Amino acid sequence: MANAVRQLDPDAIVQGTGVVAVDNRADAVTVSLSSGESISGDVLIGADGIHSVVRSAVFGAGPAHFTGCMAWRGVIPSSRLPPHIQRDVGTNWVGPGRHVVTYPLRRGELFNFVGVVERTGWETESWTAKGTRDECAADFAGWHPDVHALIDNIDVHYRWALMSRPPMARWSAGRVVLVGDACHPMLPFMAQGAVMAIEDAITLARVLAANRNDFVTAFANYEAERVMRANRCVIAAERNREIFHNERLMEAEDANQYVSAQWNEAKVRERYNWLFAFDAVGGG
Ligand SMILES: Cc1cc2nc3c(=O)[nH]c(=O)nc-3n(C[C@H](O)[C@H](O)[C@H](O)COP(=O)(O)OP(=O)(O)OC[C@H]3O[C@@H](n4cnc5c(N)ncnc54)[C@H](O)[C@@H]3O)c2cc1C
Structure with a gap:
């Protein structure tokens, strides 16, 4: 550009x-x-x-005010990840009070990791700061091994205050x-x-x-x-904060029902069609 x-x-x-x-x-x-x-x-x-x-x-x-959410951000060379994670799709991991989004960057050479965690305060003055691998892993303790494979392979774990x-x-x-x-x-x-x-x-x-x-x-x-x-x-x-971070994701059985109800095709269309069926170049 x-x-x-x-x-x-x-x-x-x-x-x-x-x-x-x-x-x-x-x-x-x-x-x-x-x-x-x-x-x-x-x-x-x-x-x-x-x-x-x-x-x-x-x-x-x-x-701007702190939204009560902070984000871990990192970029990972795809070659470091197990082959089943290196898929050409965006993936959204959801759970009570936090979620993770991953997607490939630069023709799949890199993977982007964003892990959002609800927090009561933001303790550093800077709105972006470096954290550690252990702190990031602790924020997702008990989450799926794929999430930890991503966290383990990030070189620099940046922490961002999400402001609004x-x-x-x-x-x-x-x-x-x-x-x-x-x-x-x-x-x-x-x-x-x-x-x-x-x-x-x-x-x-x-x-x-x-x-x-x-x-x-x-x-x-x-x-x-x-x-x-x-x-x-x-x-x-x-x-989407309420949908992604919902307490119903705490128990596996209820979580399954919740995910089926929130991410079925009709629901996803209802949430996103207005967004993607739009042409800024043509004006509407
Ligand atoms: C964790 C996280 C994940 C995100 N994921 C996505 C995503 O997946 N998809 C998506 O679309 N968006 C995403 N975003 C949002 C996206 O990063 C921002 O909305 C976007 O960068 C806004 O662009 P901008 O050009 O308005 O502002 P910025 O990108 O903030 O650029 C502002 C520019 O202005 C310059 N500047 C500031 N002050 C001055 C000044 N006084 N004089 C001269 N220059 C100045 C800055 O140096 C900077 O270069 C994410 C954001 C976060 C925090």
Whole structure:
């Protein structure tokens, strides 16, 4: 992506600095950078993630809150895993108060591991930190040997606090507009945060191209297409916490009935069809 952007404009990406302030005026918008420079333009797209400075500057939002869930994350070379785990599918392991998601990356050369655990507090200042293999294994004590085969083969066990903010009704103000986690951070339980950010970007590019001299109309069309859909994802991800972490998964017999009821084809279609039967390029 970086190469594609640089082919259009070699100077478009500036590294080693960051936005510290935003001046959103009627005639132009200006950002001040930590390097001391400032840059002005017609519009500003804030794509700066959950701790968005642009969002705070324009909407005055307070800090994100801890959701009560933390995630273990790690990447594993597939060659280290038993052959039956190296399948070209995503796998979701569910249990009371925690779940694990694994899927292949980079044409199957790597496996991604995300293990989510409910916690009452987040004790480190940083929202990402390194943990240990033993701590990660202890969080999944008694879980299936395949889960432990994955945990054992991770080199660095990262711990992430999962943060959130309430959904927003507006994503633009004056000449500033937000995309991605800056305007709709969500629990990763629909695996849709990055997907929604990409859909936002595709939609925003389309409406700006169609309204070249009228960013007000472009932003209004963008919000009309995107706000409800992304916020529905925020809520669905919250709901998946209850489904994945359900206490009924404690006892094997009840768990079987619960899984059949929650993951039969009709139920899965009901939960996900609205999500996947959508075309951001065509606009709906
Ligand atoms: C455990 C976990 C699992 C996940 N799994 C999935 C998944 O399976 N599928 C999925 O679609 N999503 C998933 N997500 C969500 C996904 O990672 C995010 O939704 C996505 O990265 C958001 O993209 P973004 O571009 O909006 O923000 P970010 O990826 O956070 O990017 C923001 C960028 O802005 C930069 N920045 C920040 N502040 C400034 C500043 N002041 N000035 C300049 N630059 C700045 C940052 O350096 C960063 O490069 C997961 C998230 C977590 C935590």
